[in-house]
Amino acid sequence: MSSRTFGRVVSYTVLILIGLVGIAPFLYLLILSFKSRIDVLTVPPTLHLDWAQIKSNYGNVIHDQGYLTFIENSVIVTGISTLIALVLGVPAAYAFSRLRFRGSDAWASTILSFRFMPPVAVAIPIFLMIQYLGLTNSYLGLILPYVAFSLPLVVWIMIGFFDEIPREIDEAAMVDGLTRPFVLLRVLLPLARPGMLVAATFGVIFIWNEFLVGLYIINSQGHETIPIAASSLLTVESPIDWNIAATVGILTVIPILMFSMLIQRYIVRGITAGAVH
Amino acid sequence: MATVSFSGVGKVYRDGTRALDDFSLDVADGEFMVFVGPSGCGKTTALRMVAGLEDITEGEIRIGETVVNGLHPRKRDIAMVFQNYALYPHMTVYKNIAFALKVRKTPPEEIKRRVEEAARILGLTPELKRKPAQLSGGQRQRVAMGRAIVRDPQVFLMDEPLSNLDAKLRVQMRAEISRIQHELGATTIYVTHDQVEAMTMGDRVAVLRKGELQQVAAPQQVYDRPANLFVASFIGSPEMNLVVAELERTDGGLVCRVAEQTLAVPDELVRARPALERYAGKTIGLGIRPEQLEDAALAGDVPAGSRLRGKVVTTELLGSELLAHVELDAAPVVTQEVREVLEDVDRSRVVELESEARARRTVVVGRFAIGSGARAGADVEMRVDTRRLHFFDLDSEAAIESQRGDPAPSPGPAARLET
Numbered sequence: 001m002s003s004r005t006f007g008r009v010v011s012y013t014v015l016i017l018i019g020l021v022g023i024a025p026f027l028y029l030l031i032l033s034f035k036s037r038i039d040v041l042t043v044p045p046t047l048h049l050d051w052a053q054i055k056s057n058y059g060n061v062i063h064d065q066g067y068l069t070f071i072e073n074s075v076i077v078t079g080i081s082t083l084i085a086l087v088l089g090v091p092a093a094y095a096f097s098r099l100r101f102r103g104s105d106a107w108a109s110t111i112l113s114f115r116f117m118p119p120v121a122v123a124i125p126i127f128l129m130i131q132y133l134g135l136t137n138s139y140l141g142l143i144l145p146y147v148a149f150s151l152p153l154v155v156w157i158m159i160g161f162f163d164e165i166p167r168e169i170d171e172a173a174m175v176d177g178l179t180r181p182f183v184l185l186r187v188l189l190p191l192a193r194p195g196m197l198v199a200a201t202f203g204v205i206f207i208w209n210e211f212l213v214g215l216y217i218i219n220s221q222g223h224e225t226i227p228i229a230a231s232s233l234l235t236v237e238s239p240i241d242w243n244i245a246a247t248v249g250i251l252t253v254i255p256i257l258m259f260s261m262l263i264q265r266y267i268v269r270g271i272t273a274g275a276v277h
Numbered sequence: 278m279a280t281v282s283f284s285g286v287g288k289v290y291r292d293g294t295r296a297l298d299d300f301s302l303d304v305a306d307g308e309f310m311v312f313v314g315p316s317g318c319g320k321t322t323a324l325r326m327v328a329g330l331e332d333i334t335e336g337e338i339r340i341g342e343t344v345v346n347g348l349h350p351r352k353r354d355i356a357m358v359f360q361n362y363a364l365y366p367h368m369t370v371y372k373n374i375a376f377a378l379k380v381r382k383t384p385p386e387e388i389k390r391r392v393e394e395a396a397r398i399l400g401l402t403p404e405l406k407r408k409p410a411q412l413s414g415g416q417r418q419r420v421a422m423g424r425a426i427v428r429d430p431q432v433f434l435m436d437e438p439l440s441n442l443d444a445k446l447r448v449q450m451r452a453e454i455s456r457i458q459h460e461l462g463a464t465t466i467y468v469t470h471d472q473v474e475a476m477t478m479g480d481r482v483a484v485l486r487k488g489e490l491q492q493v494a495a496p497q498q499v500y501d502r503p504a505n506l507f508v509a510s511f512i513g514s515p516e517m518n519l520v521v522a523e524l525e526r527t528d529g530g531l532v533c534r535v536a537e538q539t540l541a542v543p544d545e546l547v548r549a550r551p552a553l554e555r556y557a558g559k560t561i562g563l564g565i566r567p568e569q570l571e572d573a574a575l576a577g578d579v580p581a582g583s584r585l586r587g588k589v590v591t592t593e594l595l596g597s598e599l600l601a602h603v604e605l606d607a608a609p610v611v612t613q614e615v616r617e618v619l620e621d622v623d624r625s626r627v628v629e630l631e632s633e634a635r636a637r638r639t640v641v642v643g644r645f646a647i648g649s650g651a652r653a654g655a656d657v658e659m660r661v662d663t664r665r666l667h668f669f670d671l672d673s674e675a676a677i678e679s680q681r682g683d684p685a686p687s688p689g690p691a692a693r694l695e696t
Contacts, residue, residue, distance in 0.1 A: 100291070168363035171330050176377035176424070177351040190367045 026253070032246035033057055040242045057247045065244075067229070067251055074208060074225040075255065077139055081146035082203040085154045086196060088147070093158030094184050098170060112156040119149065119213050127216035137220045145213050150203035157202065161195030162188065197263045208256050226252045279341035279431040279464055280306050281327060287335030288322050288488075296322040297488045300336070307462045309455070311479030313469055315511070315621030319488035320468045324434050327466060328357050340431055356425035357434040361441065362417045364409040364424075370396075371405040374423040395427040398457065415446045422454070426461060433458070433465040439474065451477060470621075472512050476500065484508045486617065501665070506562060506674040507614035509667060515567050515600065516618075517667065518641035519610035522563040524556045524668075532582065533563055533666070536607040536637075541582025543664050552677050553668060561677065562610040564667030567600070570643030572651055576660040583663045589651050590640055599645040603657055609639040614674045 031047060032040060034054050039046065061067050095101075096108045126145045127136075135141035165188060173183045189196075211227040218224050230248045233241070281304040288297040297319040304310045312320035325331040327338055329350035338345055345353050356377075364373050372379075374395055378388045396402045399419040409417055418438060425433055438454070439447045455478050458465050469475055475482045476496045484491040484499065484507070492504035503509035509517050523534040524542075531542040531553060540563075547553050573579050587603040611634045619626040633639055643659055651657045668677040 166361060166363060168359045168361055169365065171328070171350075172357065172359060172363040172424075173365075173376075174330070174350040175328060175355060175357045176428075177380040179349065179351070187365055191365075 029246050029249050032243055033250045035243050037241055037243055057243055058251075061244060061247045061251060065229075065248075067226070067248065069222075070224055070226045070229040071251065071255065073139075073223055077142045077146065077225055078204050078207045080139070081143045081150065081207050082200050084143065084147045085150040085203050086200060089151050089154030089199065090158050090189070090192070090196065091181075091184060092151075093155045094162055094188065096155065096159050097162035098167065098180075108159060111152045114152045115149075115156075119210065123213050123216055126213055130217050136217050137223055139223060141217045142214055142223070142225070145217075146207045146210065149210070149213075150206055153202050153206070154199040157199040158192065158195055161192050161198075165191050201260065201263060204259060205256060280304060280339075281310075281432055281464060281466065282339045283323070283336065284339075285336035286323070286326065286333060286338060288319070288326060288331065289334045295488055297326075300488070300490055302483060302490065302493060304464060304466060307464055309458050309465045309467065309478060309480045311467045311469060311475045311482045312485060313472055313475035313482055313511075314485035314491075315618065316470060317487070318485040320470075320485050321436055322488075323485070324436055324466055324468045327353075327432065328355055328434050329353050354431045355434055356428045356430040356432075358421045358425050358436065358438045360437040362409075362421040362438075364417060364420055366409050369406055369408055370401060370412070370420050370423075373409065373420055374401075374427050377424065377428050391427050391429075392423075395423045398426065398460075399423050414442055415450065418442060418450060422457070426457065426463075429461075431464065433463050433467075435465065435467045437469055438467075440469070440471070447474075454478065473514065476512070482512075484511060486614070502676065502678065503564075503667065504676055504678075505614060506610065506612055506669050506676075507618060509564050509669065509676070510615050510618040513566060515642045518565045518567065518570075518639070519615060519669075520563050520565075520605060520639045520641065521608040521610055521671070522561060524553065524559055524561050526557040529582075531557060533561075535563065535585065535605060538585055538605075539582060540585070540661055540663055540666070541580075542666065546664060546666065550668065550678050556668070556670075556677060560671060562612075562669035562671050562674075564669060565641065565661060566665065566667075567642045567644045569662035569665050570601075570603075570641065570645075570659045571662075572601070572643070572645040572649035573658040573660045575646050575649055579658075579660045583661045585641075585659045585661055586656060587641070587659070589653050589655055589657050591653050592651055594647075597647070599647060599649050599651065601643045601645050601649065601651045601657065602640050603643060603651075603659065605639050605641055606637060607639055608637045609633050610669070610671070612671065612674050 031045075034049055034057070036050075036053050036056075039048070039053075096104060096111075130136055130141045130144065133141075135144070169187060169191070170180075170183050173187045174180075178186060208225075209227060210225075211231065214225055214228045215231065218228055226248075230245070230252065233245050233248060283300050283302045286297060286300040287295070289295050300319070300323060302310075312323060314320050322331055326333050327340070327345075329345065329348060333346050340353055340355070365376065368376065371392055374392045375388050378391060383391075392405075393402070396405055399422055401416065401419050401423055404412060404416055404420075409420065412420065418441075421438065425435075435454075439450050442450060451474060454467075467474075467478060475484075476499075479496055481493060482496050482499050483493045484504075486507050492499055492508050494502075499508060499512055503512060503517075506519065510519065520535055522540075525532050525534055529541065530544055531547055533540040533542055542553070570585070573584060585603075585605060587605045590602040590604050592602070593600040609630055611630055615630070616627055619630060645651060669675065670677055
């Protein structure tokens with residue numbers, strides 16, 4: 001065996017192991033969601049698929065526990081927050097990339113550091129502010145902090161993308177008769193579309209999973225997002241239904257998985273595009 | 278179409294770098310003006326200031342009668358061809374060319390007619406539905422041209438539009454741009470660092486150095502009567518040979534001593550450059566273009582005052598002619614301006630030149646006719662076309678010229694002695 005083949009065998013083994021570690025919990029979750037309460041506790045674990053049981057688990061979560069509403073809430077909050085973050089963040093990033101203004105360089109590098117702040121550090125003040133505004137238990141109460149959380153990331157990712165588009169394209173468009181805002185709108189946005197999808201993906205994943213701040217702000221059934229709703233499954237009063245918890249987990253993941261797969265090719269392209277810069 | 282005039286234009290960047298200094302120049306209506314100079318000389322800055330892509334720090338730029346200093350690019354009625362073409366990658370060739378018209382809300386039939394006309398002129402008709410990524414470099418260049426000509430603007434601005442093309446295509450596009458410019462009669466400012474482009478394309482050439490205008494004249498004039506050592510060594514390929522020489526007055530008139538050898542300066546040359554008289558007895562820079570040197574063996578009867586002898590270092594046979602590199606035992610001219618031109622070409626040339634200066638020897642290049650027996654290692658005698666010698670003041674670096682009688686625009690120590 002040549003050293004090159006050997007190297008390949010080693011690297012593939014390692015990669016497969018990493019892959020397994022990554023996917024195993026998810027597979028385990030999937031299998032759990034197919035089982036009955038009792039089967040979950042069987043030692044050693046068994047794998048038996050029973051269509052009726054699967055239907056009962058998912059039916060229970062979706063209909064009896066009202067998860068369709070929670071999914072809907074999550075989609076609304078995530079969608080609107082991400083959209084607002086893009087609408088605000090893309091022009092900001094364009095300005096950072098193209099215009100020189102007082103402190104432009106300093107701000108461009110500082111802006112990402114806002115993202116490093118863990119939500120737990122600001123959860124209480126944010127809750128107080130939202131409460132003061134009377135926005136607890138409303139979509140807007142979630143959307144405002146979520147926009148604030150995802151905006152720095154959107155700006156930072158988009159700066160990278162705009163920096164890669166030659167300035168001469170802006171200049172050509174200005175000579176062709178456009179003002180700056182229209183250069184962005186008519187010429188650069190189509191070119192920056194992959195970047196916007198990347199930024200949107202990061203924003204969506206973060207907001208979809210966000211729990212802590214949401215938990216403070218929402219305490220009624222009507223506006224809970226999935227992570228908040230899921231937390232109420234495991235309480236002291238109710239017996240622990242592992243199979244139901246697993247089903248909720250799967251239902252939480254599916255929409256985001258579909259979204260990611262849809263724009264996956266752009267994500268890969270986008271990440272390398274940012275890296276080069 | 279319109280004139281473009283710069284008056285006292287200066288540009289200082291925010292970090293304090295000065296890119297352009299007191300630049301004054303008038304581009305006539307329909308003229309093809311070339312800005313040429315080494316990198317960093319300010320030529321592109323000047324162009325971008327006309328386009329409105331760069332703020333004007335000092336002075337005034339007019340297009341036609343309008344002062345355009347504060348005007349947005351879109352209101353200047355100019356079209357620009359960028360070095361990297363700057364095509365819109367997501368649009369087809371048709372849409373790229375049509376874009377400016379669409380922005381200006383031209384009626385659709387009119388857009389179609391003009392785009393098709395431009396495509397026809399540029400031979401782009403078959404490519405109209407393709408995207409820039411599917412085109413060759415030459416085709417992209419044409420699209421960039423198309424985007425400019427479809428507008429029918431007052432002024433065309435071109436920023437090194439050919440520098441990304443390979444040599445053969447460049448020659449072809451050079452001719453094509455000249456043809457289109459003449460067909461349209463469009464006022465054009467063309468920026469290049471390539472002196473061949475400057476010579477072949479321009480009605481007039483403006484040579485810039487470190488943000489300062491050195492000379493503006495027709496290409497032949499710039500070649501024949503360079504204003505200073507910078508222009509002399511920048512324009513021409515192979516470049517002008519520059520050696521240190523002494524001017525002396527003898528019974529037969531002025532002569533030029535190149536180490537042990539003597540060249541007679543023809544009287545008509547002295548009459549055309551009266552200032553020369555004042556340099557008798559002084560050290561000057563002597564410029565000889567390669568085509569002014571010929572193998573004396575091929576030149577028939579050569580008078581004594583127009584011969585130079587030296588040792589052949591190498592020869593380059595070009596098919597149509599023979600370039601002979603001949604070593605003379607005189608020092609080369611090494612001044613700041615000469616150094617700058619060489620540095621722009623290749624840093625190692627400066628080192629080479631300095632070692633030549635220390636050894637007090639100069640390798641000059643002569644364009645010999647085919648049939649010359651010059652061979653490396655052998656001595657050769659050259660006939661010098663003394664009617665076209667160039668003389669430079671070594672202090673001010675300016676050409677010793679002047680119908681006006683003043684020796685140099687900025688008098689150096691030698692000139693001050695005279696006045």
